[in-house]
Amino acid sequence: MRWLIRIRAYFLKEVREIRRQPLLLISLVAGPLLVLVLFGAGFVNSNPVLRTALILPDDLPAEMRTQITSLVGLNFKLVDRAYTPADARLALANGDLDVVQIVPDDVFGKLQRGENPTILVYSNAINPLVEGWIQYLAYAQINEINKALLTEQTRLAQQQARAVAVRITVGANRLTELERELSRAEQEAIRQELSTLRALIVQFRNAIPPENLFAGRSEDVENLRARADDALQSLDEVDAILASGDLERSLEELRDSKELLALLDQQIAIFVSIAPETIVSPVQQRYQNIRTESIGQASGAYPAVVYYAPGVLALLVQHTAVSLGALALVRERMMGAFELFRVSPANMVQLLIGKYLGYTVFIAVASAALAAAMRLLGVPLQGSWQLFALLLLLLTIASLGVGFFISAVAGSDSQAIQFAMISLLLSIFFSGFFISRDSFAAWVAPITALIPMSHGVAGFHDLMLRGITPDPEVWIDLGIIAIMTFVLVTFLTQRQFRRA
Amino acid sequence: MTSTRANAIESHDVSLIFGENAGVFNQTYTLPEGTILGLIGPSGCGKTTTVRLALGLYHPHKGTIRVLGANPAAFRPDHQARIGYIPQQFVLYPNLSVTENAEFLASLYGMRRHQIRRRLDELLDFVDLAGARNRLGRQLSGGMQRRLMLVGALMHDPDLIFADEPTAGIDPVLRGRFWDYFRTLRDQGRTLLITTQIVSEAMYCDYVAIMRQGRLLAIDTPHNLKRRALGGEIIHLTLANPADLAKAVGALRRYPHVKEVRYVPESDRELYVAVDDAGDWIPEVLNVLEDPDDPNIVVESAEELALTFDDVFIRIIRQWEDEPIDQTADAMMEREPYGQHSARTSHTTHPDDIASHQ
Numbered sequence: 001m002r003w004l005i006r007i008r009a010y011f012l013k014e015v016r017e018i019r020r021q022p023l024l025l026i027s028l029v030a031g032p033l034l035v036l037v038l039f040g041a042g043f044v045n046s047n048p049v050l051r052t053a054l055i056l057p058d059d060l061p062a063e064m065r066t067q068i069t070s071l072v073g074l075n076f077k078l079v080d081r082a083y084t085p086a087d088a089r090l091a092l093a094n095g096d097l098d099v100v101q102i103v104p105d106d107v108f109g110k111l112q113r114g115e116n117p118t119i120l121v122y123s124n125a126i127n128p129l130v131e132g133w134i135q136y137l138a139y140a141q142i143n144e145i146n147k148a149l150l151t152e153q154t155r156l157a158q159q160q161a162r163a164v165a166v167r168i169t170v171g172a173n174r175l176t177e178l179e180r181e182l183s184r185a186e187q188e189a190i191r192q193e194l195s196t197l198r199a200l201i202v203q204f205r206n207a208i209p210p211e212n213l214f215a216g217r218s219e220d221v222e223n224l225r226a227r228a229d230d231a232l233q234s235l236d237e238v239d240a241i242l243a244s245g246d247l248e249r250s251l252e253e254l255r256d257s258k259e260l261l262a263l264l265d266q267q268i269a270i271f272v273s274i275a276p277e278t279i280v281s282p283v284q285q286r287y288q289n290i291r292t293e294s295i296g297q298a299s300g301a302y303p304a305v306v307y308y309a310p311g312v313l314a315l316l317v318q319h320t321a322v323s324l325g326a327l328a329l330v331r332e333r334m335m336g337a338f339e340l341f342r343v344s345p346a347n348m349v350q351l352l353i354g355k356y357l358g359y360t361v362f363i364a365v366a367s368a369a370l371a372a373a374m375r376l377l378g379v380p381l382q383g384s385w386q387l388f389a390l391l392l393l394l395l396t397i398a399s400l401g402v403g404f405f406i407s408a409v410a411g412s413d414s415q416a417i418q419f420a421m422i423s424l425l426l427s428i429f430f431s432g433f434f435i436s437r438d439s440f441a442a443w444v445a446p447i448t449a450l451i452p453m454s455h456g457v458a459g460f461h462d463l464m465l466r467g468i469t470p471d472p473e474v475w476i477d478l479g480i481i482a483i484m485t486f487v488l489v490t491f492l493t494q495r496q497f498r499r500a
Numbered sequence: 501m502t503s504t505r506a507n508a509i510e511s512h513d514v515s516l517i518f519g520e521n522a523g524v525f526n527q528t529y530t531l532p533e534g535t536i537l538g539l540i541g542p543s544g545c546g547k548t549t550t551v552r553l554a555l556g557l558y559h560p561h562k563g564t565i566r567v568l569g570a571n572p573a574a575f576r577p578d579h580q581a582r583i584g585y586i587p588q589q590f591v592l593y594p595n596l597s598v599t600e601n602a603e604f605l606a607s608l609y610g611m612r613r614h615q616i617r618r619r620l621d622e623l624l625d626f627v628d629l630a631g632a633r634n635r636l637g638r639q640l641s642g643g644m645q646r647r648l649m650l651v652g653a654l655m656h657d658p659d660l661i662f663a664d665e666p667t668a669g670i671d672p673v674l675r676g677r678f679w680d681y682f683r684t685l686r687d688q689g690r691t692l693l694i695t696t697q698i699v700s701e702a703m704y705c706d707y708v709a710i711m712r713q714g715r716l717l718a719i720d721t722p723h724n725l726k727r728r729a730l731g732g733e734i735i736h737l738t739l740a741n742p743a744d745l746a747k748a749v750g751a752l753r754r755y756p757h758v759k760e761v762r763y764v765p766e767s768d769r770e771l772y773v774a775v776d777d778a779g780d781w782i783p784e785v786l787n788v789l790e791d792p793d794d795p796n797i798v799v800e801s802a803e804e805l806a807l808t809f810d811d812v813f814i815r816i817i818r819q820w821e822d823e824p825i826d827q828t829a830d831a832m833m834e835r836e837p838y839g840q841h842s843a844r845t846s847h848t849t850h851p852d853d854i855a856s857h858q
Contacts, residue, residue: 336589336591340587
């Protein structure tokens with residue numbers, strides 16, 4: 001009975017001490033809540049805003065200029081001012097611009113010649129995440145520009161193909177006529193018509209987008225150039241026959257030519273029947289978040305403020321517990337209270353249990369208040385509240401253990417505060433609060449696992465936002481941290497207690 | 501003074517050495533139950549270490565110590581429950597009220613709520629804190645904080661109370677009240693070991709131990725310590741005629757009950773005369789000097805020289821500096837009851853010393 005009375009003594013002492021500091025409780029609940037509200041109200045985009053100068057060549061057609069500007073403007077914030085390449089680089093170096101993009105001259109000419117025109121993208125980024133974003137956004141933008149260019153070129157090629165198709169029909173009829181006996185003048189007239197057809201096919205052939213750009217997209221389009229070449233070759237042969245005037249011996253060749261023209265005609269018919277966008281992007285994507293099926297909303301992901309709320313809750317619990325724990329023992333040790341405790345019949349385990357209980361009650365009250373306030377912000381609790389309470393309790397005990405451990409090894413108040421700050425920094429970077437835990441090398445995993453908040457963030461996300469039971473790993477790791485720190489703190493404090 | 505009471509503390513040849521000349525050395529003393537022992541000495545002389553050894557917070561490197569019949573290193577909860585402790589600094593909690601602080605300490609001793617309530621009322625009245633029971637620790641004055649510490653130490657009704665400089669930094673009026681509390685506790689049968697740097701507080705103690713550099717220089721009743729410091733008691737004589745001074749010295753030195761006669765510096769008609777008991781021997785000394793046959797000296801005044809305890813303390817320290825105490829001397833203290841080992845300090849008296857304290 002006296003054993004319990006002593007635990008109650010420490011418990012009540014802690015509760016009363018904290019109760020006398022209402023500002024502490026208010027700041028612990030209101031502080032994170034206000035930060036969340038501010039975050040929710042102020043957060044507009046997770047992408048960085050990149051001030052960008054776009055330098056276009058003078059020879060770019062107005063329509064294409066508008067299209068490229070519009071595409072670049074999707075991912076980058078285009079500045080109004082016009083820059084020369086040299087000025088733009090200077091502005092980049094001075095920090096007045098984040099990105100400079102330079103589109104080369106003669107884009108279409110290069111495309112038709114099978115060259116790869118290169119858009120130069122410059123940045124002066126110092127933030128690795130921003131640099132990653134620039135590279136990714138530039139890549140996505142180039143894809144879009146490529147698509148636009150190819151679509152445009154394909155549309156042009158289709159227009160020409162339609163004109164060629166009309167001429168092919170006429171040309172085929174003329175070839176049939178050549179099988180009859182015609183005068184020399186008639187033959188010459190047909191030869192002229194076929195020559196015109198040949199010129200059209202050559203023009204069309206040149207308008208066909210390079211084969212490498214179509215590779216793997218459409219077999220019909222891929223073979224179009226070869227068909228055109230075959231048709232041209234046969235027209236040349238017909239022209240040679242007509243020039244020789246020996247038609248009777250070349251009837252077979254005339255029939256072959258007619259077949260090749262018919263083949264090209266078929267290919268063109270297919271080519272013009274396909275929408276240019278389909279030829280350029282044969283595979284489309286359709287995204288759906290399966291959560292929308294159950295919640296019946298257009299977007300399945302939560303707003304950023306809701307998504308980060310479980311992390312904030314885990315952060316509040318851990319940081320409060322670590323801070324309280326970190327100061328708890330070192331302060332009593334330094335003020336000489338250990339001496340008083342040691343003279344009394346109370347022992348160290350009673351002291352620790354009493355403190356654990358006192359702080360747990362306080363953190364539970366603060367967390368419950370914060371969780372309730374979060375509900376008002378629209379943060380859900382999809383899973384079981386019993387599991388939520390259990391996870392909160394386990395996270396609190398594990399975090400208190402870390403705090404008490406800091407307190408046991410710290411030589412002074414200020415050292416304890418420093419250690420608590422380091423643990424906070426470690427948690428923000430490695431717990432998965434902002435940066436995914438998967439982003440780190442495998443050797444970081446044990447460090448991450450030692451941070452209670454890592455498991456708190458994962459567990460609260462599962463319980464609050466997904467409505468599923470957290471992985472067994474969450475419970476096991478938190479349990480291990482709680483037990484390990486309790487044993488360590490008991491051992492270390494017992495030693496200090498003996499030396500008080 | 502010979503005590504027939506049981507001893508609350510028995511320390512025999514205890515040493516605890518922290519480093520070169522730091523720690524406590526060869527401490528031998530006993531503390532009878534129901535008495536107050538004042539440990540007096542300058543800062544850093546080992547008073548707190550002596551207390552911590554008795555509390556079991558430190559373990560001696562040498563010697564044995566028993567407190568309430570047990571080795572402090574192996575105190576059981578029932579031993580600890582009989583001890584109250586007021587540490588040097590205020591270690592109670594600034595955000596808890598007077599009542600809550602006292603309840604906390606009482607609960608550490610396993611007291612139940614109804615016991616606490618009854619005892620707290622009693623003690624708050626005792627130390628005049630009843631009106632401040634709901635005041636927070638941080639709202640208390642220094643004196644009130646000390647009284648609260650006393651309440652905390654007394655909540656579980658201990659038999660033996662250790663108070664480490666309980667009167668440091670508080671005004672003389674409150675100091676007097678504290679000693680009233682301590683003497684009341686002593687009268688209730690409790691034993692107290694109290695450390696202080698304020699030498700004048702020795703007069704409130706039943707026994708006084710003077711400490712210096714980790715060593716107990718002397719332990720005795722305040723009265724006996726005075727006698728030891730001066731080699732007895734001193735009669736301050738003033739003669740009517742300076743011409744009689746040499747004659748008076750000769751007459752007194754021939755008188756067997758006079759231990760020593762010394763001139764008072766810068767005076768041509770005053771003498772200090774050392775005797776066992778000034779009250780008893782003043783008439784005899786006057787008879788010797790005013791004998792009409794010889795020497796027929798007119799004495800203008802004769803009175804016991806009243807020295808403050810500060811003077812006594814300084815004299816004992818100086819005596820020790822002249823001839824440091826060895827282990828044998830300490831052992832002697834243990835063998836002899838307090839007040840019976842004054843011989844070793846009687847031979848170092850010097851007239852200048854006395855003159856310097858006038």
